[in-house]
Amino acid sequence: MSPRRSRLAHVVPFLAAAALAAACSKEAPPPPRPAPEVAVVTIEPRTIPYTPTFVAQTESSRQVNIVARVSGFLDSIAYSEGDLVKQGQLMFKLDTKPFLAQLNAAKGELQAQQARLDTAQVTYQRVKPLADQDALPQMDLDRAKGELDAARAAVFSAQAKVEEATLNLGYATITSPVTGVASRSLQRQGAYVNALADSANLTYVAALDPIWVNFSISQNQMAHFQELAAKKLVVAPKDDNFDVEIILPNGTPYAKRGQIGFADPSFSPDTGAFLVRAVIPNPRHELRPGMFVTARLLGAVRPKAIVVPQLAVQQGSNGHAVFVVGASDVAEVRPVIVGDYVGDKDIVIQTGLNPGDRVIVDGMMRVVPGQPVRIAAPSTAPAAAAPAGGAAPTAGGATAGKAVDASKAPDAKKK
Numbered sequence: 118m119s120p121r122r123s124r125l126a127h128v129v130p131f132l133a134a135a136a137l138a139a140a141c142s143k144e145a146p147p148p149p150r151p152a153p154e155v156a157v158v159t160i161e162p163r164t165i166p167y168t169p170t171f172v173a174q175t176e177s178s179r180q181v182n183i184v185a186r187v188s189g190f191l192d193s194i195a196y197s198e199g200d201l202v203k204q205g206q207l208m209f210k211l212d213t214k215p216f217l218a219q220l221n222a223a224k225g226e227l228q229a230q231q232a233r234l235d236t237a238q239v240t241y242q243r244v245k246p247l248a249d250q251d252a253l254p255q256m257d258l259d260r261a262k263g264e265l266d267a268a269r270a271a272v273f274s275a276q277a278k279v280e281e282a283t284l285n286l287g288y289a290t291i292t293s294p295v296t297g298v299a300s301r302s303l304q305r306q307g308a309y310v311n312a313l314a315d316s317a318n319l320t321y322v323a324a325l326d327p328i329w330v331n332f333s334i335s336q337n338q339m340a341h342f343q344e345l346a347a348k349k350l351v352v353a354p355k356d357d358n359f360d361v362e363i364i365l366p367n368g369t370p371y372a373k374r375g376q377i378g379f380a381d382p383s384f385s386p387d388t389g390a391f392l393v394r395a396v397i398p399n400p401r402h403e404l405r406p407g408m409f410v411t412a413r414l415l416g417a418v419r420p421k422a423i424v425v426p427q428l429a430v431q432q433g434s435n436g437h438a439v440f441v442v443g444a445s446d447v448a449e450v451r452p453v454i455v456g457d458y459v460g461d462k463d464i465v466i467q468t469g470l471n472p473g474d475r476v477i478v479d480g481m482m483r484v485v486p487g488q489p490v491r492i493a494a495p496s497t498a499p500a501a502a503a504p505a506g507g508a509a510p511t512a513g514g515a516t517a518g519k520a521v522d523a524s525k526a527p528d529a530k531k532k
Contacts (some may be wrong), residue, residue, distance in 0.1 A: 143458035153483035177323035354416030
């Protein structure tokens with residue numbers, strides 16, 4: 118045997134042994150990944166409230182400016198600024214002495230004119246019989262008749278001056294025309310009030326019960342509601358008799374509800390909206406004019422609505438989508454079109470889901486589309502919070518999950 122063949126005979130067994138050792142040291146493949154556990158809700162259409170909300174501002178139902186009708190010196194301020202005043206309660210009083218003097222002068226003038234009338238009547242009664250017998254010329258009768266008519270007119274004018282002086286004296290005492298809260302006084306005691314100048318403005322009184330709540334509805338909001346109503350997706354209350362609920366700035370509902378009392382027939386050319394006014398009882402004066410609140414219209418409903426937790430809806434470049442557990446418990450991505458929010462945690466699905474669909478609401482971070490999942494038992498998963506009015510279905514869980522890549526699903530955009 119040649120030396121070369123001898124060396125190959127020694128190398129070949131060594132290589133075979135090395136290959137066998139390498140094959141034995143290779144790790145075994147990892148076991149298959151277990152199906153992730155998820156919580157689902159089963160879609161069940163139901164009737165839920167449809168509650169539009171609007172930014173609103175309160176306004177006094179009757180705010181009256183207190184203005185002096187006559188000029189004079191302000192003698193006294195008879196109310197406490199910022200307090201509640203009753204209708205007819207004294208608020209200001211001007212110096213009444215000049216007005217008393219004018220009234221007395223007018224009464225004196227009336228008495229003088231009344232005496233003149235008495236004299237003219239006596240003269241006319243004497244002249245008329247004589248003129249009828251041609252004992253006096255007709256000219257004397259005409260003169261006596263003219264003096265009598267002039268005296269009657271003078272008495273009428275004097276009576277008017279007495280009434281004017283009486284009114285001016287009454288205007289010197291200024292009372293509240295309504296029950297409400299009085300503002301601060303714009304004039305101080307001793308100041309001269311000119312009825313023909315700005316100094317005539319003394320204060321204002323704002324009635325608080327009831328109180329008005331004003332808000333605006335835009336053309337788009339009106340068109341959206343009309344579209345939903347035409348499709349029977351929203352049913353308005355009978356005769357559009359909505360209740361109005363007020364949400365205070367701290368987020369709590371106001372105890373009293375009211376009704377819509379006025380709706381402007383025209384849209385504003387500046388804002389493209391029309392004004393709506395609600396009348397709200399305010400017996401404890403908790404609402405004050407000028408407050409910004411939220412107005413909620415109650416009474417409309419959504420029949421056969423499909424509602425899911427907001428956390429179940431993911432958003433991508435092509436719109437919104439949800440994870441749905443299909444046949445054989447395999448997860449799939451379902452594009453949806455969402456509608457209005459329901460309460461604080463749920464949302465209406467307009468299209469994309471059907472009754473009986475199982476929507477994943479918890480465990481989305483571990484879900485892979487097209488792969489099987491394991492549905493958690495309802496007793497082991499936390500319940501999703503339902504909004505007011507029972508609008509949302511209860512869920513096996515509703516925690517935040519990983520966003521779905523909705524760009525891989527068909528286009529679906531929020532309406």
